[in-house]
Every structure is written in structure tokens, then in C-alpha cells.
Amino acid sequence: MSAPEPAPDPIQTPTEDSFVYITGPKLYAVVASVTLVAFLILLDMSIIATAIPRITADFHSIDDIAWYGAAYNLASAALQPMSGKLYTHLRSKWTFLAFLFVFTLGSLICGVATSSQMFIVGRAIAGLGTSGITNGALTILSNSAPLEKRPFLFGFVTAFGQLGIVFGPLLGGAITQYSTWRWCFYINLPCAAVAAVALVFTAIPERPVELDSSSSSSSYLKTVLSKLDISGFALFAPAAIMFLLGLQYGGSTYPWKSATVIGLLVGAGALFVVFMLWERRQGADAMFPLAMIAKTEVWSSMLNSMFLYGGVVLVSTFYLPIYFQGVKGVSPFMSGLYVLPNIGMTLISALTGGILLRKVGYYVPFAMIGGAAGTIASGLFSTLSPSTSTGQWVGYQIILGIRGIGIQTTIVAVQTVLTPDEISVGMALVIFSQTFGGAIFLAVAGTIFNNSLRELLLEYVPGIDPAALAKAGASGIRDVVSPEDLPAALDAYAKSISRTFYLGLASGILIIATAWGMGWHDIRAKKAVEDGEA
Numbered sequence: 001m002s003a004p005e006p007a008p009d010p011i012q013t014p015t016e017d018s019f020v021y022i023t024g025p026k027l028y029a030v031v032a033s034v035t036l037v038a039f040l041i042l043l044d045m046s047i048i049a050t051a052i053p054r055i056t057a058d059f060h061s062i063d064d065i066a067w068y069g070a071a072y073n074l075a076s077a078a079l080q081p082m083s084g085k086l087y088t089h090l091r092s093k094w095t096f097l098a099f100l101f102v103f104t105l106g107s108l109i110c111g112v113a114t115s116s117q118m119f120i121v122g123r124a125i126a127g128l129g130t131s132g133i134t135n136g137a138l139t140i141l142s143n144s145a146p147l148e149k150r151p152f153l154f155g156f157v158t159a160f161g162q163l164g165i166v167f168g169p170l171l172g173g174a175i176t177q178y179s180t181w182r183w184c185f186y187i188n189l190p191c192a193a194v195a196a197v198a199l200v201f202t203a204i205p206e207r208p209v210e211l212d213s214s215s216s217s218s219s220y221l222k223t224v225l226s227k228l229d230i231s232g233f234a235l236f237a238p239a240a241i242m243f244l245l246g247l248q249y250g251g252s253t254y255p256w257k258s259a260t261v262i263g264l265l266v267g268a269g270a271l272f273v274v275f276m277l278w279e280r281r282q283g284a285d286a287m288f289p290l291a292m293i294a295k296t297e298v299w300s301s302m303l304n305s306m307f308l309y310g311g312v313v314l315v316s317t318f319y320l321p322i323y324f325q326g327v328k329g330v331s332p333f334m335s336g337l338y339v340l341p342n343i344g345m346t347l348i349s350a351l352t353g354g355i356l357l358r359k360v361g362y363y364v365p366f367a368m369i370g371g372a373a374g375t376i377a378s379g380l381f382s383t384l385s386p387s388t389s390t391g392q393w394v395g396y397q398i399i400l401g402i403r404g405i406g407i408q409t410t411i412v413a414v415q416t417v418l419t420p421d422e423i424s425v426g427m428a429l430v431i432f433s434q435t436f437g438g439a440i441f442l443a444v445a446g447t448i449f450n451n452s453l454r455e456l457l458l459e460y461v462p463g464i465d466p467a468a469l470a471k472a473g474a475s476g477i478r479d480v481v482s483p484e485d486l487p488a489a490l491d492a493y494a495k496s497i498s499r500t501f502y503l504g505l506a507s508g509i510l511i512i513a514t515a516w517g518m519g520w521h522d523i524r525a526k527k528a529v530e531d532g533e534a
Helices: 024-059 062-089 092-112 116-130 133-144 147-178 188-200 217-227 230-249 259-285 296-327 332-338 340-360 364-381 390-406 409-415 420-460 466-472 474-480 486-518
Strands: none
Touching: 024 062, 024 092, 024 116, 024 133, 024 147, 024 188, 062 092, 062 116, 062 133, 062 230, 062 420, 092 116, 092 133, 092 188, 116 133, 133 147, 133 420, 147 332, 147 340, 147 390, 147 409, 230 259, 230 420, 296 332, 296 364, 296 390, 296 409, 296 420, 296 486, 332 340, 340 364, 340 390, 340 409, 364 390, 364 409, 364 486, 409 420, 409 486, 420 486, 474 486
């Protein structure tokens, strides 16, 4: 009698040879839907900037301003690594729609909030939703088109999504001025509904491991839960939150040497050590698979993405509008218009990079060009002053926008060395690096700016009250400084802003350095296009 056959593994991965991509109107509908959602996510990040003054006036909550952004970022960063596991073992379309629903629910709670505490809860829920949306959008695109076509699609979605950053202050200012700030969040509901409807009625090819016909639903659910590394998430989430809170509080709410800040950072470090030991024990089922991260292409892409988004993109995104409003004295609406050269060039270079990458095949040169552009532009921005001409800051932004040529390279790089069922986790690691790196760099930039402003104001304008200036905000400097002292105060403000761009200068150099490790792989198709490819 022959030996009994082993029980079938309920988790099976479809092979690449049997994979059929979508094409034509279906592909267009998918790209349009995920692009709209990517736009909404970045819009939601920036639209609140011009609404916060009115929100704090309605809720009398000026002390809660930091939490309006922190709750959103902390929730997003804490859940992001888990999203990769969810997309690996669950169907990408429905997982994406679930995250979109959570984001929409958070937006609704923000819109109907009756207190500052309720608003903060809404921001946290919205952040949980965003944690899986970007990864989900890229996962859906990866399932919809072959590798050699993905750079253009990634560049398209990323570039148009970036428009949300510039339209945020413009739209937020207009809505807040002519209607109510609540529509800054209500606007997400109909837009998300349009994107959801388009996806619901489109069949998306699926790469996640699938249920074997001999397995029951309960058996599949049990298997999936065992693969999600929930214990790892329970260790990682509080470690990430404590670390980011330590950076958020340090130098602003509490001194760096305070027991609160030291306790948060030490606690985060200790819990992270326990988390890494647990991840090593979990092996391939870990939320942060160490064998995957150990691949040079993966960890280099994670670092490259962290420096690009955190040190170059986010620092310029946040501090250029502050320069225009605080030093140049323009309105929030006009400051949004003034950053159009950056956004426009980013859009052009990202699309161009996607097209050229498909023809050239090698992505490392594009990553290095993007890093070089970020280095040069950050160096130029570090010279900003009240007398900087329009031609100068427009030119600087155009150079900065060239960084878009390498904006999709990290996502492409990890896909060249990972198996189809590893791609979602790999992309989640890269996106987490962006979010976590952004939080770190913005915290450091905030410390540089605040400490420099306090020091230079006391030097240039003796007798001024830095606390009064901080309370007045970026656009209120002219209300708390006398006309005689205004030139010196503006000079202090401009120098403090310019010093934050030293982070971008250092990051640009590190982008070039880490690009070498992303791998010289040719992504061009090695065979004729098969039926079913886009």
C-alpha cells in the first residue's frame, strides 16, 4: 500500500506563467480609480493646514494642534507594515476598498465632530485607513500590468497624486473662507465613492495566496490569521508610537532631557529589541521578514525612499509655504500657487522617468539623477532670504521637481528580487520607510527651525517675545513685530527656514549613495508580449 499523500496546503500561490493581466478600458478604470484615491490621501494631508486656525477657533483647542497631525501620522505608520501581510493573503481589491472605507469613515467623523477630542479620533481613524491605501494602489497596479509597464503607471499615479499637496492649501483656504472647514473632510466622501464604484465592477487579477478547493472558509481564515503576525504587530505598534511621540514632544512640548521624552525613546528602543527577536523567531511569516530585508536591493530601497520622501520631499513641502507666508507675506492661497513650479516639474519628470525607464530598463541611473536634483535644490534653498527674487525661487523649485524622475524607482527595485507573493510585503516596507522617515525628518526639521528662530530673534530683535510670535503663526509675524524691527525679524525667519534644508542636502547625498545598492536589473520584457498583457 502506498503512503498516504500529504494534506494539501490551503495556501497556494498562482504562478507567473498562468497570470493574465488586464488591458484596455478595464485597465484605464483601475488606474483612474487608484489615482483619484492617491490624490485624496495627499489632499487630506495638506488641506488641513489652512483649516486648522478655524478649527481651533470653533473648538477653542489651540493646545491640540499638534495632535491633529500626530494622530493621523501615528495611526498610519503603526499599521502600515501589517497592510503588506493583508494584501499578501487577502484579495487586493476588497482589502483596498476596506481601507478606503476606514479612511472615509474617519473623514466623516472629522466633518461632524462636535469637539476637539472627537476630531482627533476621526483623524486617527482616517490615518488607519491611509496605512493600506498607497500600498494597495501599487499592489493593484502590480497585479494589473507586467513589470516593464509598471514604472510608467507608478509614475503616473504618484505624479498626479502629488497634485493633492498643492491643491490642498488652495482648496482648504477657499472652502474655509467661503463655506465651512467641515467640507474639507466631507469632500472625501463622494470622491471615494466614485473610485470605489469603478473598482467594484472591475475584475482585478489576484496574486495573493488563494484558498485551495479542499479547504473550508474557517480553515482558510485560521491559516490567514496565523500568517498575519498579530503578535509582532502588537509589539511594533506601541514601539513606533512611543518613538514618534518622543520625537514629537522633544524640544517642543517637553525638553529633550525630560523624563517624558527619555522614557518614550528608551521604552521604544527596548520594545523594538523584543520585536526584532520575535520577528527572527517568526521567519518568513514575520511582519518584517528579516530574510527579505537582508536583501541588498530591499534595504537599499527602504533607505533611499526614506531619504527621498523624508529629507527632500516633505521638508520642502512643509517649509516652502512657511517661507512664502511668513517671509514673503502672501496668503495661504497664494503660497499654494507659488509652489506650482515644484509640483508641475515633479509631474513632468515622473511621467518622463516612467517612459524612459521602460525603454532603458535600468532604474538606478534615474534614482541617482533624482538624488542629485534633490541635493542641488536643497543647497540652493538653504540660501533663501527675504530678498530672494521670484526668478530664483522658481528656478530652485524646477530643479527640485526633477527629483520626480526617480520617485518610482524604489517600488520597482524591490519587485525585481521578490516573488509575486512577496511583492505586497516588500512594497509595504518601502512605503513604511517613507512614512516613518517623513515623521522623523519633520520632527528634526521642526526642532532645527524652532531652536534657530528662537536664537536668531533674540539676537536680531532684542526684547521680542518668541512665544508671542509662535502663537501668531507663520502669517502673523507682521502683527507682533514693529515696522522698525520687521526686516531683522524676517531675516531671522528666513535663515531659520533655510537651515531646515540642510537635511535635504544631506539626504540627497545619501539618496545617491543608497541607489547603488538597489540593483542593476533590466526590467524590460525578455519575451514577446503575451495575450492578456496591457
